[in-house]
Amino acid sequence: MTEKKPPKFIRILLIFLSSLKMGVVTFGGGLAMIPVIEHEYCDRFGWVSKDEIGDITAVAQSLPGMIAVNASMLAAYKADGAVAAVAAGIGCVIPSLVILCIVAVFYGAFITNPYVRGALRGISGAVVALFIKSLVRMLKNGVVDVWTLILFVAAAVLIFVFPSLNVIFIILGGGVVGFLVYYVILRRGRGSRGDG
């Protein structure tokens, strides 16, 4: 690296500002933000490599929380450590905070308007379509063998048959079963490191 980096507080300010920008320009959340993060951190700043963006994308999707926040934070951490990461995480939700506050006020005022009601009725169909798309993506990505198929069916049955069961327990249960199946039971099949 022959290129000189600007001083640390300037770098953090740049990261914060670019996160604000990402929060304003990315529609569709999560994965839509990855190309923008790549553009900012790789092409514009040159502080993170393209390979690292690939890893960051994978990890950001598997961590709890928002994919966009996770990815921005991980990229910013790679670029400049913990303070930059926090600045990036907060930066990319501030636009949401401002925009949605305004929208929520208008929602209250306009929800009785027949045009708005009609628009929302049309959009409710689009929301159904969004869920279908999301479900198809998740099934392709998550249900890959007989174990994951069983888990999917079992979780769906639990959710629908016992609607009062806390969703959090079902999520935790999935993690535990994944650990038992893939780490404990199937580990030997993948060539264990001689611990048995």
Added chain:
Amino acid sequence: MAELLTLFWIFCKIGLFTIGGGMAMLPLVQQELVRRGLMTMSESVDMVAISQMTPGPFAANCATFVGMRLYGVPGAIAATAGVILPSLIICLIVAKIWQKFNRSPLVKSVLSGLKPVVAALVLSGLVSVAASALFPGGFAFSFAALDIHVLIIAAVLAVAMLKTKVSPVLLILAAGVYGAIFLR
């Protein structure tokens, strides 16, 4: 103040247990907010619609919208802070142990178990959204109760989203324009 703390805590939980993107959080939002009477089912569908159409992360948009509707700007800040706090903490830890985390078979095994469960959550979200959108007067096994316009929009847009690369935001806007003109 107590309400704000409750809201903050609810969204902390939502932030912590939303994995793999915003759509999976709807069952949690419903469990935490609709059942406590803080929100109606149809408002939760509106929340999804509005949060998708506005820029920024979906869950942050939902949190701000819900917080603002309930308790104004302090509510919006409490909910949004709550929803990102788990991300902030977890990302800092993961970034620190990056190499270990990235290659850990333990982490991979847990994730393999989480993914199908998250898919089931999205299915549950789909069912509740579809029931509310397609049967606005309450669910019934009759064509009279079915909103056929919404059904057609949902079917056409689902095909468009799955088979084409047209931006979902454009499709949502088109559905809104269609609705404003024809579904008043």
